[in-house]
Amino acid sequence: MKFSTTYLIYPENRSLQRAIANSLGVLTSEEAAAAVPDSKIAVADNFLYTRGNYEQRRYSSKIFETLVEVLELSLSETSAAATHVKNISRKQEPLAWAETQNNLGNILAAMGQQRRDVELFERAIQCFTYALEEFKQESTPLKWAATQFNLGTANQALGRLLETTKPFKNAVDAYTNALMVWTKNGAPEDWMFTMHQLGDTFHAFGKLLKGNRQFQKSIVAYKNALAVLDADNYALELTAAHNNRAVVLHHLGESEGNPERLEEAIRSYEKALAVSMEQQLPIHLAVLCRVNKATAQSLFAELTKDTRLSDELADEFEVIIECFSHALQPLCLRHCKEQMDKAKSLALASSASH
Structure with missing residues (x-):
């Protein structure tokens, strides 16, 4: 059915912020300087926190392409000796390699949202999938959970763009995996953010299906998130x-x-x-x-x-x-x-x- 027009609010994506912060070190000082957002803009951004899952205003999006280029170069098997970029060997530094894939995935997904580009989201999902080949629930549970969360968010955003159910199913699976590590008592903030994203996912998923089961799941997920949140x-x-x-x-x-x-x-x-x-x-x-x-x-x-x-x-x-x-x-x-x-x-x- 055709639902009423409504407006969602998307909190800042802290995973994206961390990915950018973690990646600035691979840039030259001149490139890194471009990361500072323009504070001279006087016109209010009435789209802030409404564009989608990859909201952040700490860094300028102008550096995304440069970051992607440099991160991909650092991950390439071809030597980057001719540049300032350090090559990260999967064989020698598997966890650093996986973390770089994680960072790259978040930035690719942010670009995918900007450009409404399916291919960029798919590349992001592939990055998170690669990272999960090295991050394991048993040996690196927190990294594994964070990557599952990132995988869920990229799939959720892709599902919104394509308006198809499969990415939403994948998102629910990934968020559910993250909650195996991020419990309410052990990691309340991460648990809350995951519940919020599940709420968003179930709602968007439900709009594509008959019946109201997904909507009901969404309401429960938001209620769970609200149990942790406070205004201050x-x-x-x-x-x-x-x-x-x-x-x-x-x-x-x-x-x-x-x-x-x-x-x-x-x-x-x-x-x-x-x-x-x-x-x-x-x-x-x-x-x-x-x-x-x-x-x-x-x-x-x-x-x-x-x-x-x-x-x-x-x-x-x-x-x-x-x-x-x-x-x-x-x-x-x-x-x-x-x-x-x-x-x-x-x-x-x-x-x-x-």
């Missing part, structure tokens, strides 16, 4: 978990035609909005939570034939458009206008029938 230490992650859980409840309520599910979604959107505002996250995130909430309320009004609420929502979308147009992505602005017109039509149609 994880403001963005907490906002994302509440918002994304609400999106799943929203779509589940839509699939079931169930107003009670929508009410639960609305409450979760409200929590996301509250955390975002209280913790002073970028304003566009609060606006997206507000748009999501109003969209769910609009569907609730339609299902319950609540004319008064439809009328209020027409005003709400008008306020969002007039007061926060600077914080809205172009397609989101169009969505708000469509929702405003829909709410007005519902209110008028209902009034005319009485």
